[in-house]
Amino acid sequence: MNRKKEAEKVSNTISNDLVLLTIPMRRDMELAAAQLASVIAESMSFYEQQVEEIQMATIEACINAFEHSKSPDQQVFTKFIMRSDELEIKITDQGVGFSHDNRAQQRNNKPDIHPEMRKRGWGLEIIHALMDSVNISSNNNGTTISMVKCKNETDQEDGQE
Amino acid sequence: MNRKKEAEKVSNTISNDLVLLTIPMRRDMELAAAQLASVIAESMSFYEQQVEEIQMATIEACINAFEHSKSPDQQVFTKFIMRSDELEIKITDQGVGFSHDNRAQQRNNKPDIHPEMRKRGWGLEIIHALMDSVNISSNNNGTTISMVKCKNETDQEDGQE
Amino acid sequence: MANKFDIQIRAEKQYAILETAGYLNDALGERLSKEAQELIEKGYTQLVINLDKTALINSIGISILIEIIEALEQRDGTLNFCGLSATQERTFRMMAIAKYAGIFPDEKSAIANF
């Protein structure tokens, strides 16, 4: 009925279960994604601790895009997909991408005194630890990290408050 | 450089000053818009009270779209435009629209005992009161309410904490 | 957290306090109204609604607060609000709620001014 308007916006294939966010790579904008993730997770009745885990993983995925993607459009696109039993968050940049081999070396940080307590290179590990399944697809057109948090993850139950 | 991906997403005319949000018309999703507005306003160093005013106006604009728009795609599109001295928030639905004349009658609410303390029909007035400038454009393709909050609104200064 | 909500009730001899937590929308408003109605039926005519832990509120939630004010008026009762943020108080005044209900900074003053 209103094709022109639709063309200007996001296509109307979007369902009742989807939230889309576009943020600029700019100070504090990872908090925008994290706070949005928090409202969505709360509205799905995730436990408080799960909400915090989702927020922290979202922050790490966003700052990776900010820090490493070198994306020319300087934007991060986030898709929140609400399912009955899980929340999927897909965070995309249109940057240079990476593979396991070409990950950046530690930048000019102070040297690590205790190798096991290294200072950088934790972001992806944190995301893997806090979310239930993580999938990264990256090539020289950009990176998408897809992270899923399940509502009834069994090894979490004793950790709930 | 990556046209296919770009076509799937929002066009790359978007600048460093823009945040885009698409939410479904679904319980609590107005909070998603309001919390996002709050993070953005805080990152722009608005006062705490101004942040609250922005949140409340955002909620009212969203629930108007939820309640009244009858939008077939059941979505609300929000654009946050960050300027040095102000934040503009544009909230759009692709619903039936309205004009001053064809506003809905009070629905089946309990009758108002004190006419000055009527129960419904306050949303737009609240938005006008809390924001510095408000512009509504509405036709049968939908409604966009554009609301601007200035950082140095003079009649606010004594109200700050 | 913004959308976790709750109501605490403390009923004293002469008055009762209803304290909300979380977003005051239609859902929390309806629950609050039901609790207030039960207190009114038990004979309470002096109620305090403490919104200190309610950071966000919408106009549908406020419309239900007005219903509570009206219900109390029919029993010659009084509703006093406390714990409002500056923006909430401003909105309540705009909507003429301040004419038909009390607005006080805290529970102590809300109770002292029935």
Added chain:
Amino acid sequence: MANKFDIQIRAEKQYAILETAGYLNDALGERLSKEAQELIEKGYTQLVINLDKTALINSIGISILIEIIEALEQRDGTLNFCGLSATQERTFRMMAIAKYAGIFPDEKSAIANF
């Protein structure tokens, strides 16, 4: 509010407490590091960092906390954390921070265990 941040310092005779509020990112981390460095230069070797009012933290902020641990180690000092959320504590343990710094529920126990 998530991105309002602040550091409170309480320096006692034997130890000092640094209490953060708000998002612990690079900016708040750098400020914290500067404050800790100043205390170390004044001779303090027992520091507590209280994260109770810091709901969110990122890995860049944590990397700066590790720098503070390392700086204290060079003076044979100790850093004890308190007020961590469950997720923060889990992350700190994963990053081996729990091996080189203390993690305690509150300031009292953090101070008692230098």
